[in-house]
Amino acid sequence: MLVSAFAFGGIPEKAIKMAFAETDIYVSPSILKEYREVPLILEDEKKLTQAQLKALISGLAAFVTRTIVVHPRKKISICRDPADNMLLECCFESKADILISSDRDLVDIKTLPFHLKILTPRKFLEQKL
Numbered sequence: 817m818l819v820s821a822f823a824f825g826g827i828p829e830k831a832i833k834m835a836f837a838e839t840d841i842y843v844s845p846s847i848l849k850e851y852r853e854v855p856l857i858l859e860d861e862k863k864l865t866q867a868q869l870k871a872l873i874s875g876l877a878a879f880v881t882r883t884i885v886v887h888p889r890k891k892i893s894i895c896r897d898p899a900d901n902m903l904l905e906c907c908f909e910s911k912a913d914i915l916i917s918s919d920r921d922l923v924d925i926k927t928l929p930f931h932l933k934i935l936t937p938r939k940f941l942e943q944k945l
Contacts, residue, residue: 817918817937819854822875823868831916831937834944836882842910843883846902851876886910894928897921907932916940 821828835841843851855872858864864872888905895901900921907915908930915934917923922934935943 817916818851818876818879819858819872820918821937822879823864823872827941828918828937831940832879834941835914835916838944839914840910841879841883842886842906842912843880844886844888844902844906844909846888847906848880848885850902851880884910894925895921896924904928904932914940 817828818832820826821832855864855869855876858872859869886906886909888902888909890905890908892901892904892908894904897919900919903915903917903922906912912932915922915932916937917934918936923936925934
């Protein structure tokens with residue numbers, strides 16, 4: 817979602833701005849590592865223009881400075897994409913109420929062993945209106 821928000825704008829960007837205005841945002845070291853790697857991967861794969869890449873890197877940098885880092889102590893294996901479990905671990909550790917994601921592997925999860933709503937950016941904005 818952050819790639820869409822910072823490289824392309826639109827609904828994901830609006831959702832991030834609203835989330836920052838209303839709540840704390842949590843990340844973990846694993847998530848921060850992904851934020852460092854993804855722009856380089858997208859650049860190598862030529863999936864972004866130079867302007868989009870600059871917007872993504874500066875957006876991520878600004879985003880990270882406003883987050884709270886948590887260190888998950890519990891491993892979670894729920895998501896069909898194992899790489900996405902780090903997001904659930906961060907949510908569990910931070911006692912987050914909401915995870916905003918466009919990733920179908922996360923959005924399609926129906927039940928969790930802890931309290932967490934997984935909402936698309938659009939659903940998040942709709943719930944706030």
